[in-house]
Amino acid sequence: MAAGITIQAPELQARIAAILRKAGSSTEEAEAVAANLVLANLSGHDSHGVGMVPRYVDAVLEGGLKPNTSARVTLDTGALLALDGQRGYGQVVGVQAMELAITRAKDVGSCVMALGQAHHLGRIGHFAEMAVAQGLVSIHFVNVLSRPVVAPWHGGDGRFGTNPCCIGVPLQAREPFVLDFATSRVAQGKMRVAHNAGKRAEPGTLIDEDGRPTTDPGVVVVPQPKGGFGALMTFGEHKGYGLAVACELLGGALTGGGTWHRPADQARSVYNGMLAIVIDPQRLGTADTFTREALEFVDWLQKSPPGPGTDGVLLAGDPERKAREERRRDGIAIDAATWGEIGAAAAKVGLPAA
Structure with a gap:
């Protein structure tokens, strides 16, 4: 198996883009998807980074992921937009959908956007970052x-x-608040990363295929002795569970993308539905109060003395920004198993392993 490596972001992006091109994507699409995946790694979210490429390649070969496919508008009534991702790369159709929603929110003050049947959207924080960069x-x-x-x-x-x-x-005039989290205690991809790295999960995170607590991340990554899989737990007990159900009902049922209610299969494709609500504070009429109150509240939070054993109060988005600075400087570490899987994916589309 290939050795684990530490690699600089531009080189990693170039290698990933080459694999995606060989898998059928245009140069523009391959670069966009590769850049999105590498940004996830840079942000400290390896679960949504280049380790997804082997699954994407398999999904293309299966026919469930459609390279060079754009989102199709199915409804446009002004402040309401509905789009069909047509099983295209989520990093492409998701951006297309958000660009439309952002433009519409600027035009009329708000937009409710429903996107269904997108292949894996990746790190959802990317789409929130698109909006906040426009003051939305x-x-x-x-x-x-x-x-x-x-x-x-x-x-x-x-x-x-x-x-x-x-x-x-x-x-x-500050870095934005970007809260982005799975409603499971940890993301599924983090269990793949932990399994590949030979690490254990935190207690209370997982159950095995018999429903018993376990710290083995492999229970949700590879088939278990009885042929089944274990499962992740939701965060926050019944509260996180309730939010997970809300995401299924809003992101799946309301968007038209569909919900999951059938036995598992072995397909490698991953489809997402996303309901996005985009608001322009300027058009809402509360912009001055919003700006003042938001900054005063953030300042109030950050004046709290550091708790024992901590570095002090953080806001959502701070860890990602810190990780980007460090990883752009020091490189992105990829474990041996994940690097080997990426090499195998390259071989499937006719490229030599890295």
């Missing part, structure tokens, strides 16, 4: 159509996906 607030509810890996509260097996929720809020 955005709220995202997302569901996951793939092998169900998260157990309902008091349930003993996987019934739905990691169903992320994300909220982006611009802060004038």
